[in-house]
Amino acid sequence: MFQxxxxxxxxxxxxxxxxxxxxxxxxxxxxxxxxxxxxxxxxEIHEISTVPRASVYPVLDQLQExxxxxxxxxxxxxxxxxxxxxxxxxxxxxxxRDAADAREILSSIQRERIRHEQSSEELxxxxxxxxxxxxxxxxxxxxxxxxxxxxxxxxxxxxxIVGILEERAEFADVEIVTHExxxxxxxxxxxxxxxxxxYPRELDQVxxxxxxxxxxxxxxxxxxxxxxxxxxxxxLFSEAEGFIRFFSRYYNLIVDWAKxxx
Numbered sequence: 001m002f003q004x005x006x007x008x009x010x011x012x013x014x015x016x017x018x019x020x021x022x023x024x025x026x027x028x029x030x031x032x033x034x035x036x037x038x039x040x041x042x043x044e045i046h047e048i049s050t051v052p053r054a055s056v057y058p059v060l061d062q063l064q065e066x067x068x069x070x071x072x073x074x075x076x077x078x079x080x081x082x083x084x085x086x087x088x089x090x091x092x093x094x095x096x097r098d099a100a101d102a103r104e105i106l107s108s109i110q111r112e113r114i115r116h117e118q119s120s121e122e123l124x125x126x127x128x129x130x131x132x133x134x135x136x137x138x139x140x141x142x143x144x145x146x147x148x149x150x151x152x153x154x155x156x157x158x159x160x161i162v163g164i165l166e167e168r169a170e171f172a173d174v175e176i177v178t179h180e181x182x183x184x185x186x187x188x189x190x191x192x193x194x195x196x197x198x199y200p201r202e203l204d205q206v207x208x209x210x211x212x213x214x215x216x217x218x219x220x221x222x223x224x225x226x227x228x229x230x231x232x233x234x235x236l237f238s239e240a241e242g243f244i245r246f247f248s249r250y251y252n253l254i255v256d257w258a259k260x261x262x
Contacts, residue, residue, distance in 0.1 A: 010247045021091040023066075026051050031068055034081035041076045066090070124243060127235040133225055134158055136237060137215055140163065142216045147173040151254050152213030154178050165189060177258045192258035214247055222247050237249040 011032065016029035026049075033049035036041060042060065046053045060079055063069035070086050072078045080089070127136050134156065139165055141148055148168060150157070157165075157178065165174050169188040177192045212225040212233070222244050227233040238244070 018091075019235060021088065022094060023091070024059075024062075026055055027063055027066075027068075030056065030059045031063060031081055031087070034069060034079060035084065039072065039078040039080040041078055043076075045079065061078045066094075072144060097212065123240060124236055124238040127223075127237055128231075128233070130156070130230050130233040133223070133233055133235045137161060137223055137225075138164060138236065140217045140221050140237075141168060142214065144168050144172045144220065146218045147175070147216075149175050149251055149255075150213060151177045151251060152215070152225070153228050155212050156225060175255070177254055192255070194258045214251055216244065216248060216251055219244060220250065 003056075014032065015025060015028045018031065019025060023031065024136060029049040029051050030045055033045055033051075036048060037044070040048065042056045043053070045051070045060070046056050049056075051059060060069060060071075064071065067090060068082050070080050070082070072080070081087070112128055127133050133212070137156070138161060148165065150165075157176070165176070166189065168174060174189040175192075176189060179193065212227055212235075213222045214225070221237070221239050223235055223237045224247060225233065225235040
């Protein structure tokens with residue numbers, strides 16, 4: 001019969017160290033107990049380790065899975081511990097493999113985020129000519145699920161585009177700021193007609209080129225238009241977060257100004 005023994009100095013420290021290597025407290029206690037003897041039965045391990053009797057067999061099964069304990073097929077079964085050098089090396093190997101797996105998975109998550117950011121930043125498309133711009137404007141309006149916000153020279157908003165906007169206004173919030181033009185039955189659209197500020201005389205020759213607009217759809221897509229000329233009008237289209245954020249702020253400033261009474 002094994003005698004109950006008080007834990008040796010430093011046993012709490014070694015249990016903490018084994019726990020940091022992946023063992024539970026009971027696993028550490030059983031492993032330490034088996035190192036004190038050549039082999040032992042489950043009942044003897046209970047006496048040496050002070051692990052509750054009902055927990056000894058489950059713990060031994062766990063240690064066998066971790067290859068820290070071997071079993072002799074005697075009656076009753078006797079268990080023996082792997083040497084400390086081999087045991088610690090085995091536990092460290094498992095930690096290193098887990099660390100390598102974690103590093104690879106976490107790195108792939110970070111690479112995906114960087115790739116997404118880079119692709120979002122780089123995808124700013126040029127659209128040339130007023131007809132192409134109106135086609136692009138029609139295309140993104142058709143994608144709207146929640147809201148369509150437009151600041152635009154009346155030449156950009158063709159009758160066809162007005163018709164599409166009236167249709168989308170049945171389920172999306174449509175808001176338009178312009179400086180002239182008739183929109184018939186605006187229906188559910190909010191339209192602010194605000195006289196364009198006078199340009200300084202020095203800029204009179206370039207005022208048509210400076211005309212243009214912004215269309216923001218669902219806060220996910222932006223079309224920025226400069227000019228209304230048939231050939232020389234140009235627009236930038238993007239779904240990049242920073243691009244959207246910048247022009248959303250600009251849009252909000254213009255809308256706040258448009259809502260003020262004359």
